[in-house]
Amino acid sequence: MIWRRRHILSLADWEEEEYNILLQTASSFSEVLLRHTKKVPALQGLVVTNMFFEPSTRTRSSFELASKRLSADILNFSPGTSSLVKGETILDTAKTYLAMGTNIMVIRHKQAGVPKIIANEMDRLQSGVSILNAGDGMHEHPSQGLLDLFTICSELDSSYPRLELLQGKKIVIVGDILHSRVARSNIWSLTKAGANVHLVGPPTLLPKWFTDIKNTDSKGQLFIHWNLEDALKQADFIMTLRLQKERMTEALLPSSREYHKYYGITHNHLNICQPNVKILHPGPVNRGIEISSKLIDDLSISLVQKQITNGIAVRMALLFLLGTFSE
Known part of the structure; x- marks a missing residue:
């Protein structure tokens, strides 16, 4: 089975094969999390940027820990201390992180559609950057x-x-x-x-x-x-x-x-x-x-506690699939 998706914005168009790839990949990472050494070099050298425009405890911490377990470098964005307060647009913020070498952007926003807009811009620029929707308004929360x-x-x-x-x-x-x-x-x-x-x-x-x-x-x-x-x-x-x-x-x-x-x-x-x-x-x-x-x-x-633990394995799987994706 081959992963063919650059962005994860919604589950509305997922096929059975994609779900099973995700489930099997997450299962393997669940085993990694049971080891004494819980870190693997799967995404070593890649940069994951967490762009959370909304408050979050579980999702943000889960994505950050998942990135660390995969040995990725992490950039964390906080809107209150960013150039957004000076008038910078969200797309310009995203392009700033692109220029810093970001490979995957994990995005949460109170407005539905923002991750899709950023994904369209990254594709227009032929950047190769993957966008992962971490919750957008009342639209979806795929992870x-x-x-x-x-x-x-x-x-x-x-x-x-x-x-x-x-x-x-x-x-x-x-x-x-x-x-x-x-x-x-x-x-x-x-x-x-x-x-x-x-x-x-x-x-x-x-x-x-x-x-x-x-x-x-x-x-x-x-x-x-x-x-x-x-x-x-x-x-x-x-x-x-x-x-x-x-x-x-x-x-x-x-x-x-x-x-x-x-x-x-x-x-x-x-x-x-x-x-x-x-x-x-x-x-x-x-x-x-x-x-x-x-x-x-x-x-x-x-x-509930298993959901939180499983969230790390699932988000490791998502980051891994996007980080190793090639067309």
């Missing part, structure tokens, strides 16, 4: 979607995670789906794998048009629910999402307490799921709102 996919597949078969393991599985995504770029990336990947994805949340945070964003060639189906119990019946995996109040431009919820009453996940909800149901959350978590503290800390059910 989070891929680490969630890897976490679920690894739970089903730790020795050989692969797409076919999700065929027919029921995965429920709960919460603020309207504002979630994570949900969008997961919808693309999970339905492509053949999983049946059930979206559930308040009507104000889950418009019916979400059923239109699935690929027509996906094997899995997409369902919409407004009642939590209806959605959770016989679920194999549950993914809860953060209420993204910073993106809400109007009052879409009466209160956080009422949200937890109707959509907050607790141990009691698991009685109607499959016996071995597992819980995921992309973080950061609002304890006692989207999910109870007791449940998120129950390591027999919660995969």
Whole structure:
């Protein structure tokens, strides 16, 4: 199998082969992370620039550590102390890092489409630079979607995670789906794998048009629910999402307490799921709102810590595939 993608901007057009390449590459890097010496020279001499125009803990730290584990040189961009405050454009900032020898740019921005604009400019300049979308507005968050996919597949078969393991599985995504770029990336990947994805949340945070964003060639189906119990019946995996109040431009919820009453996940909800149901959350978590503290800390059910660990292996895989790409 050959990797043929210079940029990773969205999962909407990924093929099964690409997912499996990613899963197998991440699996090999997971083994590297278990060694006493967790560093490999795979990207030695290459420069990775982290351009985060939005706050981030997990994603930024994960990409930085993944780059270090691959022996790449790292440049970290902070907008508050950059020339952006002096009027420099984002494209000029990107071209500054290009002139410094950057090979891969990891970009997060509050506006959808910014990574794509920078990728188009790098291609126009025939720079050979790869762009990796680390989250753009309410569009997508590909690396989070891929680490969630890897976490679920690894739970089903730790020795050989692969797409076919999700065929027919029921995965429920709960919460603020309207504002979630994570949900969008997961919808693309999970339905492509053949999983049946059930979206559930308040009507104000889950418009019916979400059923239109699935690929027509996906094997899995997409369902919409407004009642939590209806959605959770016989679920194999549950993914809860953060209420993204910073993106809400109007009052879409009466209160956080009422949200937890109707959509907050607790141990009691698991009685109607499959016996071995597992819980995921992309973080950061609002304890006692989207999910109870007791449940998120129950390591027999919660995969949240595994998601964070797996994020390093998946991002190592992404950087490796882009860093060794050649047309």
